[in-house]
Amino acid sequence: xxxxxxxxxxxxxxxNIFMALCAVAQGLxxxxxxxxxxxxxxxxxxxxxxxxxxxxxxLFPKPKHPELSPYVRVHWFFARYxxxxxxxxxxxxxxxxxxxxxxxxxxxxLVFMSVLSFGYGLPLFRVGEQKxxxxxxxxxKPFLITLVWTLSCVLLPVLEALDAHxxxxxxxxxxxxxxxxxxxxxxxxxxxxxxxxxxxRKNNLKTIAVAWGEKNAYLFCQILLAGYVVLMFMFxxxxxxxxxxxxxxxxxxxxxxxxxxxxxxxxxxxxxxxxGVLILQYVFLMGFNIAAKYI
Numbered sequence: 001x002x003x004x005x006x007x008x009x010x011x012x013x014x015x016n017i018f019m020a021l022c023a024v025a026q027g028l029x030x031x032x033x034x035x036x037x038x039x040x041x042x043x044x045x046x047x048x049x050x051x052x053x054x055x056x057x058x059l060f061p062k063p064k065h066p067e068l069s070p071y072v073r074v075h076w077f078f079a080r081y082x083x084x085x086x087x088x089x090x091x092x093x094x095x096x097x098x099x100x101x102x103x104x105x106x107x108x109x110l111v112f113m114s115v116l117s118f119g120y121g122l123p124l125f126r127v128g129e130q131k132x133x134x135x136x137x138x139x140x141k142p143f144l145i146t147l148v149w150t151l152s153c154v155l156l157p158v159l160e161a162l163d164a165h166x167x168x169x170x171x172x173x174x175x176x177x178x179x180x181x182x183x184x185x186x187x188x189x190x191x192x193x194x195x196x197x198x199x200x201r202k203n204n205l206k207t208i209a210v211a212w213g214e215k216n217a218y219l220f221c222q223i224l225l226a227g228y229v230v231l232m233f234m235f236x237x238x239x240x241x242x243x244x245x246x247x248x249x250x251x252x253x254x255x256x257x258x259x260x261x262x263x264x265x266x267x268x269x270x271x272x273x274x275x276g277v278l279i280l281q282y283v284f285l286m287g288f289n290i291a292a293k294y295i
Contacts, residue, residue, distance in 0.1 A: 052091030180231035
């Protein structure tokens with residue numbers, strides 16, 4: 001059974017399907033918190049855009065000898081190079097019709113995020129003879145990842161829900177919602193920087209882990225999560241609501257997972273357990289609300 005399940009599990013993780021499902025779950029979290037029914041065009045766009053862009057970010061800077069990479073995902077990905085190229089092209093092409101289902105404000109937001117996403121990996125800039133992407137600018141790598149995730153999984157669903165008149169939400173609460181998700185996603189990006197500490201130093205990438213050191217980076221994550229919980233309490237003045245308790249429990253679990261993560265951990269820990277809390281948030285929200293109906 002293990003021999004049958006492991007290839008399927010590897011495909012789910014290393015093809016970035018799991019990451020795309022995480023984006024969908026985060027969109028569902030937003031729709032739930034603002035009291036709107038899910039918009040399936042938005043959720044579909046989150047899925048294919050995450051799948052396409054994550055695969056593109058691996059494909060474009062293809063290493064000369066992927067078989068020598070220290071990362072299992074790189075070995076798996078480039079051993080199936082043609083399949084992953086096809087996968088990526090199909091996902092990116094599906095963005096075109098979905099784009100036209102969006103409102104004007106969302107279309108402008110999507111164009112902005114596309115520039116950030118492709119600028120992150122592509123060497124669009126030059127200093128002398130050296131070309132570089134946005135991720136090589138000191139301190140910008142985790143900020144860009146967090147910003148794109150927050151805008152796509154929070155602001156995009158909010159804009160579409162407002163345009164469809166399926167919710168009403170104040171500017172104050174929209175700002176809190178964006179800020180608290182930014183803190184949560186930001187806390188999740190740091191362990192990946194810690195894992196890549198030595199590789200980032202070699203590539204001269206100025207991440208938080210490189211600049212502050214491993215211990216300070218872990219502490220920074222816990223501070224971000226504490227700020228997330230405070231903002232959750234303030235959201236819509238709901239205080240100690242079911243949603244607050246559900247998301248706070250996940251935040252505590254996330255803090256524990258981050259604390260236990262060290263750079264020598266295998267990749268399954270990062271791509272399944274740490275990224276998996278993005279799905280776990282929605283599972284806990286649904287579980288708490290369903291349970292409340294029977295109590």
